[in-house]
Amino acid sequence: MTTALVEALSLSVMFGLRPVLTEVNLKLERGRAAVITGANGAGKSTLVHALCGLIGLSAGQARMFGQDIRRLRADDRRRVGVTLHRSMLYLNLTARENLEFYAKLNACQKPSEQAARWLERLGLGAVAEQRARDLSRGMEQRLALARAMIGEPELVLFDEPFASLDRQGAAVVGELIQELLARGGAALLTSHEPLTVKGAEPENYQLVSGRLLPAAAQPSRRTAWRWMLT
Amino acid sequence: MLTGFCALLHKDLTLERRGGRVVIELCVLSLLVLVVLVVAYGPETGGRPESAAGALWVALILSGLPGASLAVAAEHENDCLTGLRLSPLEPATIYAAKVAAVALSMAVSQAATLLLLVLFFNLQFDLNLLRLIPILLLGTLGLCALSTLLGTITSRLRAGEMLLALLTAPLYVPELIAGVKASAAVLSGASLAAVVLPLKILAACDLLFVVCGYLLFEYLAG
Numbered sequence: 346m347t348t349a350l351v352e353a354l355s356l357s358v359m360f361g362l363r364p365v366l367t368e369v370n371l372k373l374e375r376g377r378a379a380v381i382t383g384a385n386g387a388g389k390s391t392l393v394h395a396l397c398g399l400i401g402l403s404a405g406q407a408r409m410f411g412q413d414i415r416r417l418r419a420d421d422r423r424r425v426g427v428t429l430h431r432s433m434l435y436l437n438l439t440a441r442e443n444l445e446f447y448a449k450l451n452a453c454q455k456p457s458e459q460a461a462r463w464l465e466r467l468g469l470g471a472v473a474e475q476r477a478r479d480l481s482r483g484m485e486q487r488l489a490l491a492r493a494m495i496g497e498p499e500l501v502l503f504d505e506p507f508a509s510l511d512r513q514g515a516a517v518v519g520e521l522i523q524e525l526l527a528r529g530g531a532a533l534l535t536s537h538e539p540l541t542v543k544g545a546e547p548e549n550y551q552l553v554s555g556r557l558l559p560a561a562a563q564p565s566r567r568t569a570w571r572w573m574l575t
Numbered sequence: 576m577l578t579g580f581c582a583l584l585h586k587d588l589t590l591e592r593r594g595g596r597v598v599i600e601l602c603v604l605s606l607l608v609l610v611v612l613v614v615a616y617g618p619e620t621g622g623r624p625e626s627a628a629g630a631l632w633v634a635l636i637l638s639g640l641p642g643a644s645l646a647v648a649a650e651h652e653n654d655c656l657t658g659l660r661l662s663p664l665e666p667a668t669i670y671a672a673k674v675a676a677v678a679l680s681m682a683v684s685q686a687a688t689l690l691l692l693v694l695f696f697n698l699q700f701d702l703n704l705l706r707l708i709p710i711l712l713l714g715t716l717g718l719c720a721l722s723t724l725l726g727t728i729t730s731r732l733r734a735g736e737m738l739l740a741l742l743t744a745p746l747y748v749p750e751l752i753a754g755v756k757a758s759a760a761v762l763s764g765a766s767l768a769a770v771v772l773p774l775k776i777l778a779a780c781d782l783l784f785v786v787c788g789y790l791l792f793e794y795l796a797g
Contacts, residue, residue: 435653436653449581
């Protein structure tokens with residue numbers, strides 16, 4: 346039996362007395378992608394936060410690599426990449442310095458070279474010496490994606506990864522996900538619009554009022570993101 | 576662990592070098608405190624070691640609290656603390672690096688404060704000042720350890736700086752008393768051997784604050 350890279354077992358989250366996630370069950374194995382769609386406020390970001398252990402659960406369990414998320418070892422945290430709404434970048438550091446810093450935290454070999462490689466990969470070579478504060482929203486989002494990927498994680502949780510990205514940026518993200526799945530990793534994406542993942546058959550879910558349900562239908566070509574169709 | 580600690584410390588010092596916010600604010604606050612106190616004391620009491628020691632520690636605590644608050648608040652900008660929590664770093668390492676960064680910034684401002692103290696309080700520039708260094712280092716470490724830990728909670732709140740002062744000051748009182756006593760004695764010409772008890776109190780409080788921070792940071796930052 347293969348161990349799921351990420352798993353939610355009857356996971357529930359309440360903010361005060363208000364239930365935000367109710368009895369969420371999810372399992373993502375190697376080489377698989379899951380897309381969770383939902384309206385604004387449906388609980389997508391809360392689910393990502395809960396799976397990462399950033400917020401407390403009112404019931405249930407979140408597991409990564411077979412371990413309870415609260416007891417995840419440092420070595421295993423290195424195997425996870427996360428993008429959230431906020432970029433988690435230091436605004437007074439340059440794009441290169443930000444990536445070098447996160448490369449060092451992830452104990453990457455040759456952090457400078459890794460940072461340069463990921464800057465080029467995300468099309469940020471020309472702005473490498475610009476402070477994150479001076480980057481456009483789309484550029485900051487690309488840098489945040491590079492930050493999440495720099496440790497070559499096996500599992501990546503993308504919270505609205507295509508927000509603010511142009512066609513080219515979205516295409517690069519598509520390639521990154523494909524490569525991740527090809528090397529046996531797993532990706533969990535959230536979006537308020539349906540997505541398809543090129544070269545993979547993602548498990549599609551909908552979050553409705555905090556409950557995770559199988560998506561009713563595959564996304565139509567009209568609603569699918571541009572990078573998926575090219 | 577050491578790589579992560581060094582990376583965090585290097586990042587904090589780079590940000591400080593670039594912005595200079597903490598050191599500049601600490602120096603300006605120290606200057607203001609010393610000016611106010613030297614005017615309040617007047618020329619007669621101003622030259623006494625007890626007055627100088629009191630002024631030094633008032634400057635230390637009043638400038639140190641906003642310094643720690645600023646340093647911790649920097650991690651909340653753009654949710655960077657979440658980035659650190661998601662990294663493989665142990666929370667205790669994050670805490671240790673933050674304390675080290677705040678302590679280094681505070682040490683720079685204290686060097687400036689000490690020079691201003693010599694000028695304003697008409698002290699002799701001699702060996703007595705060097706004897707102050709271990710006392711100040713112990714006091715700084717305790718203040719940084721305590722205020723960084725408490726600043727982790729208060730920096731997310733409205734009126735966080737005021738709350739930080741309210742929480743930190745009572746807990747720091749033992750160090751404050753020991754520090755003032757030891758500094759006054761040393762400025763009067765006593766050797767360090769004569770102030771062993773206050774030094775022990777400072778060291779014991781430092782140990783307590785550092786261990787508490789090391790153990791509790793994980794829960795308070797979450």
